[in-house]
Amino acid sequence: MRATNRLSAAGIKAAKAGKHCDGGGLWLVKRDNGGAQWVLRTTVYGRRREMGLGGYPSLGLAEARKQADRWRAVAAAGRDPVKEREAEARAARREDISLAVITADAFEARKAELKGDGKAGRWLSPLSVHVLPKLGKVPVTDIDQRDIRDVLAPIWHTKAEAARKAANRIAIVLKHAAALGLEVDLQAVEKARALLGKTRHKPEHIPAMPWADVPGFYASLAEPTLTHLALRLLILTGVRSGPLRHLRLEQIEGDVWTIPGDGMKGRKGATDAFRVPLSAEALRVIDLAKPFARDGWLFPSVRKGVISDATMSRLMERRGMAERPHGFRSSLRVWLAEATDAPHEQAEAMLAHTVDGSVVRAYRRTDFLEQRHVLIERWADHVTGGSGAVVRLVAAAK
Known part of the structure; x- marks a missing residue:
């Protein structure tokens, strides 16, 4: 009896349901419904x-034997x-290794690390605007x-910050490509920086109001509108615009506002939530804003969601001011x-800035909430026209 090539085309057609051996480990499994599988x-x-190996008859006897020989x-x-x-299948799926495809794959792998899973598009935008149109x-x-x-x-030199972000993103994409097993130059970005030279751009800081002038501006926000109230609370708390605009009533408990970790710049996850002490004046402003609340948002938009990032800025622009809310x-x-x-x-904790290394922070385990409460009350006193006298914190720090 032959060890291989036991089956014939005619024999396969006439075969009943069951397993039929061609030899050398190759079998045809025929089903009751007439279908068959190699x-x-x-x-x-x-x-x-x-x-x-495939279904019969789409995969014929001769081709099945050829595949069997290969895999044996x-x-x-x-x-x-x-x-x-x-x-081989994975390699075939990765056949398109263009920068655009690898960028999309790298972004997908990092979405969980980004604020809001990267839906705002800020991680991708430096590449999609300045790089992918030419190199995609x-x-x-x-x-x-x-x-x-x-x-x-x-x-x-003209858009140095955008260029810096684009270069950083390219480096990340190249590392991702290397992890996929592709032969890339991981030093290409550093070499490009050397070719480009030092940027002539001088960073422009967001114009800020001298602290002595803040009470006068605060007093001018006298109308009980959402924009005026939002600006007041922004000044009183020192938070960024994003968390303030997305403030929800359930985040406030007593005189503490807890901002979820995913709402804080540079913080990821609920374990990195940030507590904001609220002064008596801040609580008064919140009470004034509550009648406007909708769907849980303290500062809702007239249409849907919350007020835009530009709402407060435009108020200051209309007044001819160079300063901005931030x-x-x-x-x-x-x-x-x-x-x-x-x-x-x-x-630094007042502004949710991270100081010291991770080891020092791990041992310190405090956000100075009690001390910040003292400071924020004195800041509110200054903002509302108080003395602004020097604050001594020796007792509070004990």
């Missing part, structure tokens, strides 16, 4: 492996034919420092430095 049985490292040879070489075929179709393995230099050169964080920080003796760690 299966190859091999042994790798003493373990039996079965792999489906793989098994004879000590490799697992099932895993080898899976690897280029295989990532072909990209070198000259390509990166050429695409960043037009914005290197600048009040600087006003508070300078007041802390010039009008209080607050230690550096406590002053």
Whole structure:
């Protein structure tokens, strides 16, 4: 009896339901409904492996034998034919290794690390605006420092921050490509920076109001409108615009507002939530805003969601002011430095800034909430026209 090639085309058509051996581990499994499947049985490292080769009659007898010969040879070489075929399939799916495709894959892998899963598009925008239109179709393995230099050169000095972010994102994408097993130059971005030279751009800080002038501006926010109330609370708390605009009533408990970790810049996860002490004046402003609340938002938009990021800025623009809402964080920080003796760690904690290394922070385990309560009340006193006298915190720090 022949060890292989036992079946014939005519015999297969007439075969009943069941398993029919062609030899050498190749079997045709015929079902009651008339369908059939080719299966190859091999042994790798003493373990039996079965792999489906395809259905009959779409995969004929001659082609089934050809595939069986190929995978038997793989098994004879000590490799697992099932895993080898899976690897080939993965390689085929990665055939398109253009920068655009690898960028999308890298972004997908990092979405969980980004605020709001990256839905705002800020991680991708430096690449989609400045890089992908020119390099998106280029295989990532072909990209070198000259390509990166050429695409960043037009914005290197004129839009330095956008160029810096784009370069950083390219480096991340190249590392992702390397992790996929692609041959890329991981030093290409650093080489491009060397070719581009030092940027001539001087960073422009957001204009901030001197802390001594804040009471006058605060007093001018006398109308009980959402914009005036939002600006008041922004000044009183020193928070960024994003958390303030997305303030929900359930985040306030007593005189503490807890901002979830995913609502804080540079903080990820609920364990990194930030507690904001609320002064009596801040609580009064919140009470004034509550009648406007909708769907849980304290500062809702007239249409849907919350007020936009530009709402407060436009009020200041219309008044002909150079300062912007974010600048009040600087006003508070300078007041802390010039009008209080607050230690550096406590002053930075007022603005949710991270200081010291992770080890020091792990042992410190405090957000100075009690001390910040004292400071925020004194800041509110200054903002509402109080003395603004020097604050001594020796007792509070004990």
